[in-house]
Each structure stands twice: as C-alpha cells, then as structure tokens.
Amino acid sequence: MYKAFLKYIVDFILALLAFIVLSPVFALTVIFLCIANRGSVFFIQERPGKDEKPFFLIKFKTMSDCKDPQGNLLSDSERLTTIGLFVRKLSLDEMPQLLNVIRGDMSLIGPRPLLMEYLPLYSEEQKCRHDIRPGITGWAQVNGRNSLEWKKKFEYDIWYVQNYTVWVDIKILFMTVFKVLRAEGISSESSVTMEKFKGNIS
16 A cells, blocks of 8 residues: 555655745755855756656756856866755755655655666666656665665665565665765765766676
8 A cells, every 4th residue: 555555645745844844944045056056046857757757857956057168067076066065965955856756756765866868778677766756865875875886776776666665765764864964975986976877887
C-alpha cells in the first residue's frame, strides 16, 4: 500500500508543510541570491522523471553566468558565488524542489533526477532508477552524495528502487538531516559539482 498509494500522499503533505514552514527562509534566500546573481535566482532544467517522462526541475541558482573573453562560461568553481556556496552547504539550493514534489513530479526520497543526455548511456539495470519518481534526497545522497563514483551511485539507486519501504524512507530522512548539518558529500574530490556521467566504461 505504501508503494502504490501512501508514499505519494505522504510526499504531498510533508512537502506542503515544509514549504509553508520554510517560506521565510525561502524568501530570504531569494533576496540574497537576487543580489548575488544580479536578479537571476532560479535554475530550471529539464530532467527525466518516472518512466523517463521529462519535467522541469527547480533549484536555487548558486553560480553566476560569468564568461571568459571568448564568451565561454567560466569553470564551476569560478562561478560559484559566496552566497551560493553558503546556500549549497546548507542544501538550501534544493528547497524549491518542494514545489516539484507538490506538483507530483518528484518524491521527497528517490534516485536523484539526472540529465536528459544521460538516458542513452544507462545499462538496462541502471534504467530501473526511472521506475519510480525521482527524489530530493535518496539512498545514494546519504551514502556519499557528489563524492561517490558513478558506478557506486547507481548501485545505491538500484538498491533503493528494489527495496524501499516506509522504514527505509524514514531512515533516509533522518540521515539526510544529519548529512546536511555536517555538510558532507557536497563536492566531488576534483570539482564543486559532480563530474559528468560518460557511460559505462569497462
């Protein structure tokens, strides 16, 4: 019953309550990012959801649009603003995704929605991460987040899809709070964001 019906209801109720409670934080973050990014506050990008159906993911924008003299965007580390770094450390950049959960695009807990361009690169086993709605947090996020290698991240995603229960979700919620407070796994070892997935290279 939880997988078929209750998970969606719980997601909607908790996301709505969280958005109401966090609305003052949401408003302050909008103000500070508006100043830091010269008016550009939100990062909106098409991502694959359940059954690979596209939706528009919403996040707070933590990097500027600064470019080099040739018109190319600077590296992530160069574009990450001071306010943006603070927002990322507290995982506040994920807060607008509560709206995605309320809309039914996402779940509070599930495999993270990745880039559309990755879809042709998945193995048949890895494709099962799209059998359920993607999440704001998930089993991979509480076990390393961006510090994980892609292979391990997908293993965690697949395990979650095959084994999630209400108790697993409760455990992940508590672990997420702990990870956020300790600001663990935000960056990979070589980048402020996760390196791109290039396929299953043996």
